[in-house]
Amino acid sequence: MQTTIFKQKSNYWRVFALCFFTAVLLFAPHCIVDAVAGGGYFHYAGDFNDQQINFYQYANAFVKNGGSFSWATDLGSGFVNSYSFYLLGSPFFWLSMVVPARLMPWAMVPLLCLKMAVAGGGGYLWARRWVRDETWSMLAGCLYAFSGFSIYNIFFNHFLDVVALFPYMLAALDDAVIDDKKGAFPFWVALNLVDNYFFFAGQAVFLIIYFFCMAAGRRYELGLRKFVRLAWETALGCACGCVLLLPAGLSLLQNPRTIDPFSGYGYLFYGKSQQYGAIFYSTLLMPDAPYFKDLFQEGILKHTSLTAYLPLVGVAGGLAFCRARERHPFTYVLKVCVACAFVPVLNSAFYALNSSYYARWYYMPILVLCGATCYLLSRPALAEQRLPRALRLTTFLTLTAVVFAVVPGKDDDGNTVFGVLDEPARFWAIFGMTMLGIVIFALLWHFCRHKRRWGAILTAAVLGFSLLYGSLHLSLTKYAQWDVDSNLIAETYDSVEDVAAALPDDAFYRIDAYGAHNNLGLWFNRSCLQFFNSTVAPSIMAFYPEVGVKRDVNSKPDAENYALRGLLSVRYTLVAKDKETEWTDKDLPGWQRTGETDAYALYENENWVPMGFTYDCYVTADQLERVSEEERAQILCRAILLDDDQISAFGSLLEPLPDEELTDRGEDAYAADCAARRAAGVAAFTATDTGFTAKTAYDADELVFFSVPYDDGFSATVNGEPAAIEKVDDGLMAVYVPAGENEIEFTYHTPGLKVSACVSAAAIAVYGVYLLVIIRKRKSQPGSKR
Structure with a gap:
């Protein structure tokens, strides 16, 4: 059956166009509102406004100018590690480099439309193998492109890069195992890895689940030779795409946010019972705005991408499929993923076992859910047998959400109230739109399922409904922040x-x-x-x-x-x-x-102290701990914090801070300390795209302090000779200089980038040779065209 399917003419570009122009229609009204009311480009809310727009514009300009150290990033940070998670490996970002940096805010919506189109095309390509005909494969792609996960994550923007590229890797895996196609899988592995290392870790876990479920369902049959080749292609793809992985890994190992393990019951149970309710309803109701809590107020719910909603068809097709094809690999995959969603340690397996809760891996089982739904719908007899019951069950479960609007409770004054909703109007809008989708689907099923163009009718309905519910979601998210963000362009771009x-x-x-x-x-x-x-x-x-x-x-x-x-x-x-x-x-x-x-x-x-200065005194960690954290900056303006080894090395240059001065933390003392630091400033300081330079002319040997974040990527020279960089003040930098005139230069090289770039370059060369071997073998086979 698969051979017949792949001999059919591909409708990839048709799906691509459908998704692209549907996305254009989705964003167009909101772009018009911003153009008329705001006088500028489309802006949305939260992370999209505060990160995505300016990250794209800034990175566009930074890359074109060249450099390694970004002074505009917080107190200063390495550019590669700061932006590789957000955009630096994304092919969509590199495509946007053709746009002048100043125009990038206007390019954000076209890029979003492109990502949704690529996602829809990829979903279609993967589904072709598993769905009976082209019409239903096209529907699978459209469902995937406009799933609740995709619409929700417009808020984060760069998450959609991952959503767009993942189906191609999954399709390439199917091709490699089932059809013994060689060469494509490493490319898609590399592209997904370089696109986003964080999401790739979750993709690796899902591919393992998918592989074993396919093997258990007997769709994957491979001997030792094919298994070794698949392992080789996987390793080759990882090597080709690791250019940003090693630098990011070295940085993340030092980041406290990435080291947050579970303990005790935390492995097995979520801390708040409402988390389970939120996970359950995430498949039934269209998503709320990312920064709101609606049905459930307790638990980790904001900004978690917790949604597995499919427009119009919902979860009914998936439920019916799992009942009808209990031993199908899709059923295994979906059941395993449901277990992962409800067990904290399994959910966190997609995030290197970090205990912070996210549902940002849902797009992968959503793709399988789209395939399962369209598999069922493409088989009329099977759908007739199973779908009505599943649709009734889905309707009932969705209706149970009304309970949260009427359940009695107490307000802050102890009065009896009905409903536990923070914003009832918002809930009813979401609930009403979801029920409208169920009703439309039920009516289409009743009146149109026997029509010859039933698949095309449903596809049109899904795209039309995606416009409706997508517009509602965008409106709930965007206009709830309208007062906050109405001056965004005026305060930033303008x-x-x-x-x-x-x-x-x-x-x-x-x-x-x-x-x-x-x-x-x-x-x-x-x-x-x-x-x-x-x-x-x-x-x-x-x-x-x-x-x-x-x-x-x-x-x-x-x-x-x-x-x-x-x-x-x-x-x-x-x-x-x-x-x-x-x-x-x-x-x-x-x-x-x-x-x-x-x-x-x-x-x-008035108390500004120019960058680069010296101290007369040092303070120890024991002394500083006696001062409240909120007032320690006063002390650090008076004395530099050194550890025991540094005191042994530089104690002769500085005096220990007397204990009585720890209590002198008034405004006058602060102003005097700043004046003293200004008087002890370097002769000149220049920030560069690769670090900074400074000139000193002190009468005695000194330890010069710079409020620049310490980073293993920095190297320093004094008068051209290598100099040791001291980590002081729990994370900033200092360097020893002798008396007299000196030139200091700090140069930043991204740790691990050179090694990872060499590995990727070598792997790409090997991959090129591998492709040439594949092509030559293919041409030498009997019956091949020469």
């Missing part, structure tokens, strides 16, 4: 030239922001204390908690931690105009209003 004109370029300094959007530093190409990126230099993660700043996915030092601004060379704070009163009410020491732009009031730090 402010680039104004801020550049208002801020002097006479020296290197950092900026801060108050009441403004995240990641302003990327727009203005300056290091900014308010920064949202979870893969920055690991030493930033270590430094910030020691000075009272929580650092998980973003850096947000409170304005009240004013001494941190002096330590980190913050010269200006950009205060959003609508937040200026709130800022001035804080009455923070040392800030003076010196100017404004259309969007911001500019406040200059």
